[in-house]
Amino acid sequence: xxxxxxxxxxxxxxxxxxxxxxxxxxxxxxxxxxxxxxxxxxxxxxxxxxxxxxxxxxxxxxxxxxxxxxxxxxxxxxxxxxxxxxxxxxxxxxxxxxxxxxxxxxxxxxxxxxxxxxxxxxxxxxxxxxxxxxxxxxxxxxxxxxxxxxxxxxxxxxxxxxxxxxxxxxxxxxxxxxxxxxxxxxxxxxxxxxx
Amino acid sequence: xxxxxxxxxxxxxxxxxxxxxxxxxxxxxxxxxxxxxxxxxxxxxxxxxxxxxxxxxxxxxxxxxxxxxxxxxxxxxxxxxxxxxxxxxxxxxxxxxxxxxxxxxxxxxxxxxxxxxxxxxxxxxxxxxxxxxxxxxxxxxxxxxxxxxxxxxxxxxxxxxxxxxxxxxxxxxxxxxxxxxxxxxxxxxxxxxxx
Numbered sequence: 001x002x003x004x005x006x007x008x009x010x011x012x013x014x015x016x017x018x019x020x021x022x023x024x025x026x027x028x029x030x031x032x033x034x035x036x037x038x039x040x041x042x043x044x045x046x047x048x049x050x051x052x053x054x055x056x057x058x059x060x061x062x063x064x065x066x067x068x069x070x071x072x073x074x075x076x077x078x079x080x081x082x083x084x085x086x087x088x089x090x091x092x093x094x095x096x097x098x099x100x101x102x103x104x105x106x107x108x109x110x111x112x113x114x115x116x117x118x119x120x121x122x123x124x125x126x127x128x129x130x131x132x133x134x135x136x137x138x139x140x141x142x143x144x145x146x147x148x149x150x151x152x153x154x155x156x157x158x159x160x161x162x163x164x165x166x167x168x169x170x171x172x173x174x175x176x177x178x179x180x181x182x183x184x185x186x187x188x189x190x191x192x193x194x195x
Numbered sequence: 196x197x198x199x200x201x202x203x204x205x206x207x208x209x210x211x212x213x214x215x216x217x218x219x220x221x222x223x224x225x226x227x228x229x230x231x232x233x234x235x236x237x238x239x240x241x242x243x244x245x246x247x248x249x250x251x252x253x254x255x256x257x258x259x260x261x262x263x264x265x266x267x268x269x270x271x272x273x274x275x276x277x278x279x280x281x282x283x284x285x286x287x288x289x290x291x292x293x294x295x296x297x298x299x300x301x302x303x304x305x306x307x308x309x310x311x312x313x314x315x316x317x318x319x320x321x322x323x324x325x326x327x328x329x330x331x332x333x334x335x336x337x338x339x340x341x342x343x344x345x346x347x348x349x350x351x352x353x354x355x356x357x358x359x360x361x362x363x364x365x366x367x368x369x370x371x372x373x374x375x376x377x378x379x380x381x382x383x384x385x386x387x388x389x390x
Contacts, residue, residue, distance in 0.1 A: 002378040006337065006360055027337055029362040065381055066388035073380070084279025090360070090377040096384070134387060135380070142201065142222055158390075159383040161376070165201055165285070167224040175386045177379045181356070182285040183197040184372045185268070185330070186260055188354040189291070191370045192329060193261035195353075 001061055002094065003028050004035065008058040009093060018051045067095045072133045074157070075101040076148060077140035078108055078118050081163060085137055086114040098137070100127050104144075121148070128155040139163040196256055197289065198223050199230065203253040204288060213246045262290045267328045269352070270296040271343060272335035273303055273313050276358060280332055281309040293332070295322050299339070316343070323350040334358040 007024050016023070021032035042064055062068040073091070075082055075098050085091075086098055101116045103109060108118045119127060127133075136157045140148055145164035152160070159175040162168055165183070168176050202219050211218070216227035237259050257263040268286070270277055270293050280286075281293055296311045298304060303313050314322060322328075331352045335343055340359035347355070354370040357363055360378070363371050 002375075002381050003360060003362070010337075027341070027361060029341060029364045066384045067381060071384050080279050080282045080284070084275050085376075087275045088376070089275070091380060094377050094381050094384075096377065096380050135383060137380070142205075146222070146224060159387050161380050161383060165198060166222060167198070169224045173390070175383050175390075177383050179374060179376060179379060180197075181280075181283070181374055182289050182291065184374060185286060185291050185332070185356050186197050186262060186289050188330060188356060188370050188372050189261045189266050189289075192354050195368070195370075 001038065001065055003030065004038070005058065005061050005065065005067075006093065008054055008061070011054045012058065017054055019054050020051045024052065062095070065094075070095045070097050071135060072097060072099045072131055074099070074124070074128055074133045074136045074152075075116075076103075076121070076124070076136055076138050076152065077164075078103040078105075078113065079139060082137075082139035083113055085139060085163075086116060096135075099131055100124075100133060102127075121151070124152065125155045128152070128157065132156075134158045135161070137161045137163070142166045196233065196260055198225065199233070200253065200256050200260065200262075201288065203249055203256070206249045207253065212249055214249050215246045219247065257290070260289075265290045265292050266330055267292055267294045267326055269294070269319070269323055269328045269331045269347075270311075271298075271316070271319070271331055271333050271347065272359075273298040273300075273308060274334060277332075277334035278308055280334060280358075281311060291330075294326055295319075295328060297322075316346070319347065320350045323347070323352060327351075329353045330356070332356045332358070337361045 004024060007028055011019050021035045025032050025035045073096055075086055078101050086101060101118045102121050102124050103118050104121050109120050111118050136152050138160050142165050145166040146168060149160060149168045149170055153170055153174055162176055162178045165180055199219060202223055206214050216230045220227050220230045268291055270281055273296050281296060296313045297316050297319050298313050299316050304315050306313050331347050333355050337360050340361040341363060344355060344363045344365060348365055348369055357371055357373045360375055
């Protein structure tokens with residue numbers, strides 16, 4: 001669904017009001033048939049032979065995904081990767097907005113990157129609670145990850161996008177999604193080697 | 196296996212020569228039992244009651260994964276994310292080395308980032324062939340991704356780590372691994388919303 005949302009946003013930017021399933025799926029390499037099937041899972045949209053109202057469909061999908069409102073995100077760990085994630089334009093497309101950044105490096109604390117002031121980890125509780133932040137992006141070294149993730153959960157974080165190469169063990173009601181770029185690349189090497 | 200490799204590398208940096216399964220799995224939140232089970236899949240390593248030879252086991256796992264030799268990588272797209280990936284220390288840990296970077300933006304071509312000179316896409320064929328690069332990291336806009344990926348395959352690329360939010364359609368013998376950070380974050384939002 002997020003692929004379709006990106007496509008609808010692009011069409012909107014091009015001032016296209018009505019689009020066929022073919023228009024919507026063009027750059028996605030997903031077939032229009034698959035698109036209509038995916039949509040039908042959530043109910044009926046669009047009219048046969050008329051096409052889809054780009055803005056209305058976008059709003060519907062955003063509602064389904066929960067990104068019809070802005071979600072505030074805390075970034076924890078402002079190293080090279082963290083800094084790039086701060087400026088990554090792909091998040092705000094989905095109303096995901098990094099509003100706070102934390103690091104334990106005194107050299108970084110107080111500095112402003114991409115309009116966000118980097119704060120000490122010790123201030124996380126106050127800032128996360130005050131801003132009602134529920135989601136954290138986690139780009140910290142492996143050694144610090146487990147301990148920090150527990151602290152974040154104590155601060156009220158309910159979901160973590162984890163870039164640290166560690167299998168975080170947290171209460172069951174906390175959602176964790178892992179992004180391990182080096183492992184992905186390495187599994188490509190493994191496949192290449194065996195092919 | 197890549198988790199274990201990271202852990203063994205860390206132990207090596209701490210000048211630890213022999214380690215128990217508990218030492219190796221400590222920061223990973225994987226049980227020693229699971230570790231021994233995973234290893235046994237590839238044959239016998241270590242001696243009961245003695246522990247594992249950190250360097251030897253590391254070499255064995257690298258051999259299994261194919262990362263006992265350096266793999267040269269081309270980065271395509273040197274935007275914010277691409278720049279961060281150029282400097283990402285997690286790749287070289289696995290002997291994955293970015294040796295070439297390409298962009299279509301004239302303002303970037305010729306500039307040096309993280310010791311790599313950014314080249315025009317038009318030079319990709321020559322550089323990729325000369326350096327026998329088989330793997331590309333792909334951080335380009337969605338609209339350009341499909342076309343560029345085909346060009347890369349024509350240059351000799353066999354595997355792509357794709358950060359572009361597009362479902363690339365390529366010949367069957369090309370391996371593609373997708374990393375879609377915004378979608379990951381969004382699926383966390385979806386789960387949060389429903390919980």
